[in-house]
Amino acid sequence: MIHLKLAWHGVTHHKQEYGPFLLASIVLIAINFIFWNVSLNKTLKAMAFGDATIEITKVAIVFISLISLFLMFYANSFLIKQRGEELGLYNMIGLSNSDLRWILTLETALLYAISLIAGLISGFAFLKLAFLILQKLLTLKQSLDHFELYAVYTTAMIFALIFLALLFYNFYRVHTNDPIHLWNQSFKGEREPKSKKTLAVLGVVILAWGYWISVKTKPNATAFTGFVLAVILVVLGTYLLFIVGSIVLLKVLKKQKKIYYKPNHFIAISGMLFRMKQNGAGLASICLLCTSILVTMVGTLSLYVGENKLINSWNPYDIMFTTEKRLTSKQQRTINETASKYNISLSKKKQITMTTPSAGSIKKDKFETNNIMNATLQLSSLTLADYNSIQGTNIKLKKQQILLYDVSSKFNKKHITIRGQRYQVKKINNFKFAFNYQHAIVQPIFVVAADKSICSAINPQPEMVVSGFNIGGTKTNQLRFANSLQKNMKLSNETYTAAPIFRNLFQSLFGSLLFIGSLVSITLIFATALILYYKQLSEGYADRKRFQTMQQVGLSQKETKEAIRSQVLLVFMLPIVGAAIHFVFCIPMLKNILSLFSMYNTKILAGVSIVTLFVLAGGYLCIYFLTTKVYQELVNKK
């Protein structure tokens, strides 16, 4: 009974510490619960591309579970440090270690019960909303709203395991501490950290290397490896710089007597110097969390917003396919028959002959063929006559003149050298048959030459015929037509592309990516807020005595406030500024990755980036004001 009482006392008398812990576990449980419901949803499973959504959700579940584990451990290590004093006291006045274990067990059970019940209730409450949003994002007609009992079970199990792990960790902590040690834990004297210049320089070098890779990597098949390497380097560099670099910087500042011996700097620099040793890692984590929120949101939002552009760039005509020769009348008939079967109207039927694209890249004003791994482009050529008849234009070209169309309109030179021959370039802004051959990850580029011989001089690949037409009819019929046409015409996936199929795929793919990206971002934001809150709380405790002494010696309330503000602001600004810088250097990389999805629109990326950055900074500022208040209260508490 006494154990239960002490456990209850422990939780209810440390609201400031346990409150956020509970809030975080409730949110995490609710999000886990929602994710499990999505991954188990039967309606989704029965849909054509529902599998994609479910697979993405499963990845997200693993990610969220890991974040939960990490976050709960972080919060717990803070809690057990604070509780150490109290448990030491219990131990001193005669409670045995097994009594302490009992108290901890009851406490953990209590916390688990509260978080699970509240988490599931809020999960239920938001499930309807979540499904509604997902339905909108996937543009589905039927409702997804369905609750799975199994989701309750798995969520409860995952968190039971996490809480159990926390409990054993706390047992270990209590076990390894003798009472005197327990008692003194909260006020240990610490040495001033050493300045490790070499490591700091290494941090700068590693970070710069990561940035350099991000900026320099070309959008080809190896881009993904570069991306992973850049991420690893940036993570490493960030930790090194925050942990070691910050101390080096503060020490340099401390040596500048004119800067150091100013009231605000004096308090902030000396305080931070000791703080950074323990908090460098925490701040680096916050910085990386913010960066990943930015990248996730910008990536998923850009895909979602740019969906139509992507479909148009892949499918300037609703249905497109390539064949070796011009369509036979039999093939024409098949198309017409399939169309009438599904009540589909056909319009703007066009055929064009061009050379089969060859992979390569443009260096300065020279096109070089590469193997597909290093290629960033695929170049195809067609005759001026074909071009004029498709576009309805009447352009004339000399032998050394070409028309050039590239989707991203990056090329802006007056001349280009292809296969040793120099041509004068006229750029065109519109080409109705600009399509992505074989849905390649490289960007298509089209060259229009005066006649056939120049065409094959530019690209000596065999000719192919590209056919395209638009279709009209109901959405369902369009999809059915697109699917059965491919079958009837015996076209392979590489040679056939249909807008209805892509629209369907992209809507479920990008919609679910955005849905899950947002939920993951919310979780990350909570993680950031929680880490910041506990950081502020522990600093408030550590600084209370410091500021009280300074007030006695002559620091006024107003100056205290200012000193706290400048110190807290510095701590807060570091990660978000770091995240913004990371993000800026990540943009070229992000652009490359997106262009693998044939997204070449920089405007969308820029717009989405700016909006996301502002929203994140706004939320971050809110957390700042809230936690600063807690900190001030703690410091001024007598």
Add this chain to the structure above:
Amino acid sequence: MNVLDLNHVRRIFADDKKNKVIALKDISFSVDKGEYVAIMGESGAGKTTLLNIIATLDKATSGSITLDNFDLNKLPEKQTAKFRREHLGFVFQNFNLLDTFNNRDNIFLPLVLAKTSYPEMEQRLRPLAEQLDIKSLLERYPHEISGGQKQRVAAVRALITKPDLVLADEPTGALDSHNTENLLQLFERVNAQGQTILMVTHSAAAASHSKRTLFIKDGQIYHEIFKGDHSRAEYLKKIMTSLAALSSKEV
């Protein structure tokens, strides 16, 4: 000339109308420039309250208190901090040195808050460090030195602002007898150079280094002894006698 003047100072703590605690009933005394006054009394006699009021950390309920011609009751809340760092020096029982500063910066703290220039701070520190023998400790941190050394550093921090009055709250409370003796001799020396000191203490031995001892009981000045021309031993004896009388019930 009086540095400190207290006239019928009264301090009542009241949570509500029923629960009233009279911490200081009626206190009047003054401290001359260059004096060294010890205040003795049992726990709960009101010593801490008295010290807090003089230190501008608390305000008297009634009565007047002037320090260096400033009426402390009329001193606006916002200026108390500035007042403290310009007029008062503090020596605490627990030293109250900050672990995040080395000893030099701990000493500089009140000067930095007063926005003193670095060369001036160094200039002020040099003679004091010499006199209190802490030159070799300046670059080290408080947790790296002994209690006696810490209190010397704290004393330098109190003196470096050239305060009108040094307030010492049980300065020897956490020191062993050897260090206690050292610190008290140091206080005497500083006082001999003209520094006014007001010290609250439990220890008769500590009080015997002062020039005058005031005894407080139940929020009132109960008794007062001057050292005058007496030897330290005689003065100490008189303090002990007064203390015995103070603690006996019939008073």
